Amino acid sequence: MELQQLRYAVALADHRSAPRAAASLKVAQGALVRQLRRLEDELGAVLFQRGIEPVGLTPAGEEFVAMARHAVRAADEAAAKAAAFAGAPRGRLAIGSYPEPPRPRVPELLAEFSKRFPEAEVSLREEASDPLVRLVRRGELDVAIVGTASGQVLEDVDHFETFRDDVAAVVSLTHPLAARYGVRLADLVPETFIDGTPATGLRAVTDEAFRVLGTERAVRYEASDAATVARLAGLGLGVGLLPRTAAERELRAGARCRVVPIENAPVHCTCLVYRSGSLTPPGRAFLALASRYALG
Structure with a gap:
């Protein structure tokens, strides 16, 4: 083997x-x-x-x-650690991330990396997923944490999944769906939607799910962060769509809304994206640490 x-x-x-x-x-x-x-x-x-x-x-x-x-992942981490010892992880490291990925958690990851490798000069850029992938392709970012659809092929970059999450519906406390324990995606078609912006991985996931259904829907509100989607939904402006982890995080933060699971839900994935042929020692060390953080 x-x-x-x-x-x-x-x-x-x-x-x-x-x-x-x-x-x-x-x-x-x-x-x-x-x-x-x-x-x-x-x-x-x-x-x-x-x-x-x-x-x-x-x-x-x-x-x-x-x-x-x-x-x-263990083999990749071992190789990255060996490479880091062979060449001290010094120099610049440009990281990109979509807002608040569930795993790896970016603030804790960056703090741990800076503690371990204080001689690396790290920068962070928060952006929607599509632009982040383009920046990795152009060499302007070393590693990016992006959202994608399950099984999506990202051309000209290396990537692997770190987390999978079902998409859930987010509604106001007075919405008729708030009393439901689950809903089919097809049942949501007549609703007005609050969704991610077109450049986000979430929007790619939901657009594809409704395309497979062979139906059109009305997306009236677009937002790039979960807090805005949850707040708009809580105010009764439509049905929000969020990865379930993000939706439940907003509930814990005090959002006045209800999270309704979707049967056979579309899946939103978090991926680490990089170009293995151009990774510097800091990039390899970061990828190894990010992999471990993603595994929890």
């Missing part, structure tokens, strides 16, 4: 499509499929369901990929 095979298995599980998984790894689809078949032969177990799209995991595959994900 090789580390490369573990990476391939994790990529196929994340992207649920052999072409997309191969594209994310910058390898030929045939090579990816051959390596995974060799892995299954070696294990004597079928990991992926055959002949369906999106690709699914067998029970054995679920267990294997969960462990493989930890192994890949």
Whole structure:
């Protein structure tokens, strides 16, 4: 069993499509499929369901990929730590993040990194996810924490998921949905929506979910931060859509609204985005620490 095979298995599980998984790894689809078949032969177990799209995991595959994900991250962290010792993590490090990702938590992460590597000169830029990815591609950011749709392919950058979260509906306390314990996405179509701005990962997730439904919806209010979405929803201006972790955080902060789970909810993912070929020692050290913080 090789580390490369573990990476391939994790990529196929994340992207649920052999072409997309191969594209994310910058390898030929045939090579990816051959390596995974060799892995299954070696294990004597079928990991992926055959002949369906999106690709699914067998029970054995679920267990294997969960462990493989930890192994890949541990290997990446070990390599980054070794690189940091080989070349002292000094110099500039430009970090980007969308507002308040659930994991890794940016303020605590930056404080820990600065404590460990005081000679690195760190800067932070908070922005919507789409611009952050472009800045990583152009080399203006070393690492970015962005929101994406599950399985989304980000061209010309390396990335891995750190957190997955179901999208939930946020409504005022007097809204008819406030008494519900759950709602279907299709039931929300007639509502007026409060959603992320078009450049956010959240908006990409919700737009795709309604596109799959084959329906249009009215997004009247757009905001880039969860607090504004929750406040607008709490004032009865529409149905807000937020990752559930963010919605519940706003409730704890005192927002007067109700969080309603969505059945078969679209999934919002947090990813670390970087370019492995151009990471400096501070960048590698940051990526290793961010990976550990993401695993909690």
